[in-house]
Amino acid sequence: MPANGAPTKITQGSKTKGGIGESTLRPDGTLKVTGEFAYSSDMWHEDMLWGQILRSTVAHAEIVSIDTSEALAMPGVYAVMTYDDLPTDVKNYGLEIQDTPVLAHGKVRHHGEPVAIVAADHPETARRAAAKIKVEYRELPVITDEASALAPDAILIHENRDDHHIGHVPHPNIVHRQPIIRGNADEAAKKADVVVKGEYTFGMQDQAFLGPESGLAVPDEDGGVHLYIATQWLHSDLRQIAPVLGLPESKVRMTLSGVGGAFGGREDLSMQIHACLLALRTGKPVKIVYNRFESFFGHVHRHPAKLFYEHGATKDGKLTHVKCRIVLDGGAYASASPAVVGNASSLSIGPYVVDDVDIEAIALYTNNPPCGAMRGFGAVQACFAYEAQMDKVARQLGMDPVRFRQLNAMEQGTIMPTGQPVDSPAPVAELLRRVKAMPMPPERQWESSEGADVRQLPGGLSNTTHGEGVVRGVGYAVGIKNVGFSEGFDDYSTAKVRMEVINGEPVATVHTAMAEVGQGGVTVHAQIARTELGVAQVTIHPADTQVGSAGSTSASRQTYVTGGAVKNSCELVREKVLEIGRRKFGSYHPAWATAELLLEGGKVVTDGGEVLADLVDVLDGESVEVEAEWRHRPTEAFDLRTGQGNGHVQYSFAAHRAVVEVDTELGLVKVIELACAQDVGKALNPLSVIGQIQGGTTQGLGVAVMEEIVVDPKTAKVKNPSFTDYLIPTILDTPTIPVDVLELADDHAPYGLRGIGEAPTLSSTPAVLAAIRNATGLELNRTPVRPEHLTGTA
């Protein structure tokens, strides 16, 4: 497809009802609306105990002593465990760097770090017992930002680091550093007619999934344990859990329970090991359910960031160069920080053509809450800053901000700052055109015959304005997100597919370890199986570790990679079915030997549509099963000095237009509409695609105007770990979100699809900020923007 030509819509229909491209309904929908769907917090077992975690009340301290005797003596308490009770030499875990203690050892490094665990017969007993554990701390100075982390006398958050990043970081309090140098930014800057510099701050966002961390560990008779858990990646959990328990992976059985949202926050372990330890210690099933307060301490957050940018452009609107420095606060433990650094650096200039760049991204170790994966993963922070810069440059040039973006928009064939060519459609200019072309929402919708409807005004039900001070603003943004795991990671998925005849009907069973966290992967797997195997009935087997890894439900990768694995395994099953058919019926019709055969509508058919046999007759009594791994094309690590390398698999693009109304006197914002245009490659399930885009958009809105975990810079303690003070958008804060879906196939991906879950979270935030700037004329270099920032009262 010509990059600037008219985009083509690709519709790959499937002839079996309920196949890909249709908006089939969720297989778990009925269970979810009747309350019968079993989430991890709903697990219950006869005789089970309740686990409770005692967490540090200070952010940085040496542990002088822990006294558990009073807690242990309480009636109803079955076990109290500290670091000293860990069964093996493996006492740490971590996604990439095993730097996170299962229970604090000698030191705590952030507020809310687990220090001891308790099992008791009632949650209240467990809470009371935990409260009776006496921990004596000797407090240490806290490191909370770059200056304190890199100060000459700074305490090292982790002494004796031996991870694979320590060799190239300039300071042990830096987890990872990734520079990207391409061309010569200093030279190119000389050609610039306009140079714009900016400093930006991105606040700490929480995933705030609605189902807090929870699970049930049941001891097995063979000395192992069975964990029912809500996670994003069963096998990654397993790899981290088993060594700490001193068990082979085969004795740690994991079954995915219902997951109440994830958004990156379940990529790391939370209560998994604790529940297993207590179950093995007591010989009884142990359930742990965090409450909302604990949930804020129980998972990593989105990295807060400081971003320093310089953009140059010629007066005809072409970017000359970009320099940037992104400082991510990784908090006390590494989690996914290194990969977040890789994303932030490699995607730091956005979906634009810039030949000369000088980029650096680092993640710090501090005593702030640990940060890691959240939807958008490093690309979100950068997008907020580069899109603000793009508006500033456009303003300086006197150009329309959308026009300026389109002039510099990347397209298929553009070379990334990493040197990697973009080798599939990159319709950045087109997405901007589409989102701009959408009809504008009418003005003053709040006016009615009965006066102002406050529900449609800034402040909403709080009745702060009847129209006074209200100014409308419009803003645009576009973003680029990588899909799948990058930088040379062996990112594969496994799918086991079985086909057999049950009650006279051909049935396919799809078994993967994919974590369904709400995204609708189970719906899509069934659709793929119907398309590939021509059956109406598909059973989705519960996800567990009895099948190979499906990788993580993150990085917008599941439909691509596990979907790809399901497709691949279905194809292998199809070949076997056809072999059986040839064996049984080959002699009856010459087409068995020659034609391209398909499975459609429960039959074997030729590509000309001629029916050769019923699947029921082919399979009669036999079943076919295949378990196979599937990989997307390999990627490379980024060079540690230059950042060059084909690090990414695929890119995903979305653009937003935000229309806001701001009460400029009170600094309150009502987002009126957040229109989105996104290229999805191929919408396997259009209804789910729209749902993902609208959900991602709303999370971007949240961090634009309200969401922030506030950490006291003096103590590194979290000040708002509750839904009273960590606010996420209600239905009255969320506007209509019209979505324009573009389907430009990526030839490298199954069905041409593109991972979609994260891109809309990127551009939503800067679009809202741009609209607020447009309404107020203020600079606004931080997000979330709060009323005090809009009223000069910060």
Place this chain on the structure above:
Amino acid sequence: MRVNFTVNGRPQEADDVWEGESLLYVLRERLGLPGSKNACEQGECGSCTVRLDGVPVCSCLVAAGQVEGREVVTVEGLADYAKQRAEHGGCASGACGTSLQDAQQWAAKGQDSQTGEGTELSPIQQAFIDAGAVQCGFCTPGLLVAADEMLERNPNPTDADIREALSGNLCRCTGYEKIMDAVRLAAARQSEGV
């Protein structure tokens, strides 16, 4: 302490209840009704919404002892509750919830084995499935109870009415658009049915 009350039309007794337990805990952990969800336990998310003597409340903020002798409807009882309402004059002709509803349920039946096929649903439950308003589903039970009650009071809500009525129910997955669609759909079907 012991607490006796009615849940979804059935008398229930919970024993050995700790005095600080919430109605939510009793429903979930003592009565085997985990449909109401524990997402914040501070009245800031609506996931645990149930009807207490007909009124939508956050069950996490009702002390177990306070429900002695009272009637509770949870998401597990919503379909029955809606059916009874339809049969007892909740809609004039008594037709809603029967033929049209049945037809819609048939049309919406999934093709998979995990659908809980054959389960009778209330119109709002069916609409949530059909409109794609369910993703992770953790907010869904509370939203259903709240939305059902709103449609009972206000069968023809404006968008602003829907948003106001559901402003106590957080959803983190959907961006609420499909939830709006679902409530509009349920309202439309309800009015067609009358």
Place this chain on the structure above:
Amino acid sequence: MDFLRPASWEEALAAKAAHPTAVPIAGGTDVMVEINFDHRRPEYLLDLNRIGDLYEWEVGEDSVRLGASVPYTRIMENLRAELPGLALASHTVASPQIRNRGGVGGNLGTASPAGDAHPALLASGAEVEVESAERGTRLIPIDEFYKGVKRNALQPDELIRAVHVKKADGPQQFSKVGTRNAMVIAVCAFGLALHPETRTVRTGIGSAAPTPVRAKAAEEFLNAALEEGGFWDNGKIITPSVAKQFADLCSAACNPIDDVRGTASYRRHAVGVMARRTLTWTWESYRGARRTTEGAA
């Protein structure tokens, strides 16, 4: 923990007398949060749900006697004419589910400066009816009720039975700032009531001082300015300078703190804006009512 379930008001008073540390629980919207989050483990919970009297209201000659447990939803729906300020404030309380359970008695009992009912009660004028088994009933003027951050004038053996709120004799408004458009705790709030019968204006400020407060200097200034300019009679538009000075004095009545919900400086600013706007709205409404009356006469 013991759970006390009095069946009548007398039983409740007796229980409170016997166990002065008992924590009354009605809507549960404050108490249960504290229990769920392990912030509080009272020896006794005193359930007031079974005392029907607390859920009733009577509209009298001059005031409404509002039972302590009348849910905010009922106030919004039934007392909009008599208590417009409180009805507006009720509509801003948390969420529909909370408004179905919580009542003014809870706001008064908790006495948080962020309670939404307080500014409306201060502006309209109210008395809190409290009672103990030993000393019987007393009425505490609302201005004397708030004693400190989350402290009120109740004695340990007393329970709040009702609040007597003056019926509106003129327009009232309530406005609250939060960083979300629904289900939000006040960053700060403002209530204003015009009392044409006495030719006075009363105010209430929430969440901008250790307790809910009236902006008395602002009220006095405005009362004088309105009197002087003959505004009550001539129904003229209040001049911007008067409105501004009133707003500034309301800001000055604040004694706010910086916290996670907002800065002190913002709170002062926002109270001023809300004061000016609510004054404008109420005065416009007063002028409109006057015109209608004159037109009829």
